[in-house]
Amino acid sequence: MRIHCRIVVIAICFGVFLLLYFLGGNAADEPPLREVAKDNDFSSSSGLGNVVSVKIAKHSQQEPQKSQKQFRPNRKELKISNRGSNVNAKLRQRNEVGRTRSKVTKAEDVMHLAVVACGNRLEETLNMVKSALLFSVKKIKFHIFAEHDLSSQFKKGLSNWPHPFSSKFEYTIYPITFSVGNAEEWKKLFKPCAAQRLFLPVILKDVDSLLYVDTDVIFLRPMDDIWKFLKAFNSTQLAAMAPEHEIPKIGWYSRFARHPFYGVTGVNSGVMLMNLTRIRKTLFKNSMIAAGLSWEDLLHPLYQKYKNHITWGDQDLLNIIFHYNPECLYIFPCQWNYRPDHCMYGSNCKGAEEEGVSILHGNRGVYHDDKQPAFKVVYDAIREYPLEENMFQQLFYPLQTKFLDTVNTLCGRIPQVFLKQVEKTMKSIYESKIVRHIRPPPK
Numbered sequence: 001m002r003i004h005c006r007i008v009v010i011a012i013c014f015g016v017f018l019l020l021y022f023l024g025g026n027a028a029d030e031p032p033l034r035e036v037a038k039d040n041d042f043s044s045s046s047g048l049g050n051v052v053s054v055k056i057a058k059h060s061q062q063e064p065q066k067s068q069k070q071f072r073p074n075r076k077e078l079k080i081s082n083r084g085s086n087v088n089a090k091l092r093q094r095n096e097v098g099r100t101r102s103k104v105t106k107a108e109d110v111m112h113l114a115v116v117a118c119g120n121r122l123e124e125t126l127n128m129v130k131s132a133l134l135f136s137v138k139k140i141k142f143h144i145f146a147e148h149d150l151s152s153q154f155k156k157g158l159s160n161w162p163h164p165f166s167s168k169f170e171y172t173i174y175p176i177t178f179s180v181g182n183a184e185e186w187k188k189l190f191k192p193c194a195a196q197r198l199f200l201p202v203i204l205k206d207v208d209s210l211l212y213v214d215t216d217v218i219f220l221r222p223m224d225d226i227w228k229f230l231k232a233f234n235s236t237q238l239a240a241m242a243p244e245h246e247i248p249k250i251g252w253y254s255r256f257a258r259h260p261f262y263g264v265t266g267v268n269s270g271v272m273l274m275n276l277t278r279i280r281k282t283l284f285k286n287s288m289i290a291a292g293l294s295w296e297d298l299l300h301p302l303y304q305k306y307k308n309h310i311t312w313g314d315q316d317l318l319n320i321i322f323h324y325n326p327e328c329l330y331i332f333p334c335q336w337n338y339r340p341d342h343c344m345y346g347s348n349c350k351g352a353e354e355e356g357v358s359i360l361h362g363n364r365g366v367y368h369d370d371k372q373p374a375f376k377v378v379y380d381a382i383r384e385y386p387l388e389e390n391m392f393q394q395l396f397y398p399l400q401t402k403f404l405d406t407v408n409t410l411c412g413r414i415p416q417v418f419l420k421q422v423e424k425t426m427k428s429i430y431e432s433k434i435v436r437h438i439r440p441p442p443k
Helices: 002-039 048-062 075-108 122-135 148-159 183-187 194-203 223-232 252-256 276-281 295-306 314-324 350-355 373-384 391-406 416-432
Strands: 111-117 140-146 169-174 209-213 217-219 239-243 267-275 329-331 359-361
Touching: 111 122, 111 194, 111 223, 122 140, 122 148, 122 217, 122 373, 140 148, 148 169, 183 194, 194 209, 194 267, 194 276, 194 295, 194 314, 209 223, 209 276, 217 373, 223 267, 267 276, 267 314, 267 329, 267 359, 295 314, 350 416, 373 391, 373 416, 391 416
Parallel strands: 111 140, 111 209, 140 169, 239 329
Antiparallel strands: 209 267, 217 359, 239 267
């Protein structure tokens, strides 16, 4: 009798335990099912969790009268659904992080380029813009300062380019303005409107950094490469230019200047990289007062003091500024501002001989006469290149062929100086468009 009583008690306890187990199991299993059902709304997820959640949803629609206690998926399905929901959550988190990073990258990837065009400089400026876009990787924002009569012509010229090409840039056209002094005096300081470059930090207050170039500049490699010099600035440097000459004996400033200038040979301002934020914040040492002056407050007094002693206008004023503030200037090699002076008296730019010309500066009007045919050949090749055509066939090969006619000139006798960077850049562009699928070797 006692044995039978013990068996009955054990059976009752076991039954109660099973009942509590099933009730607790169902209650614990319900939240993961709801969580999986929510995850099914995200189209970006295609894991096993969706498959399970769809099955559960269908089953619940077929049996609406049954309670949740009667429906018990097995433990394998629950593990799969939980794994799927975790994957979905991770994917959503990665997507959100990716979107945030892409926004930051897009903002950082825009480069700013400024140019000033007056008189008959429309074609030169459009050719400069074309060369910058042909090779550059990042998007470019152009700041074009032009006379009123040229504004509509710039809009027309820039709007005629095909869409895939035009999507690489945006532009703003500004009137010629001078914040201090006599506007007519500034306009006639050197070449028409060239002094406008001095006022870029004052006008472009929302721009942190930019590259200024003259209209007669041609890019032979990506603008991205010279843009990287901004990161090479130390804590005091706020602008970068190339030397006016490499050899003091033939340098203009070292022989003829009647005013202070930077270093031994002076600097050329046809290609000038600027951190505008630093320029606006700096007080510049000068020869007029003991205290430092801001950029805007410095320009007009400096011009008034030296206007009877300067020959090259705004470039001379920049040389005077950096003569008294040499710690503010970064010097980049001559191949980033390669001019006829580097070859017409014999080759004197070692960087161009070794690496090739990076930026060609056709001052002295050499793009439009026959004095330096090597420069004119490059200018004409860029101008005549039909956009979206094969760059090797329609640009590089004609350029090589035309250079054969210049080998008897001082600047054309070393054609590799002009062609090396063009070839290198076009090869990198071509290789970037090729997707190679490598199959693993058979075992």
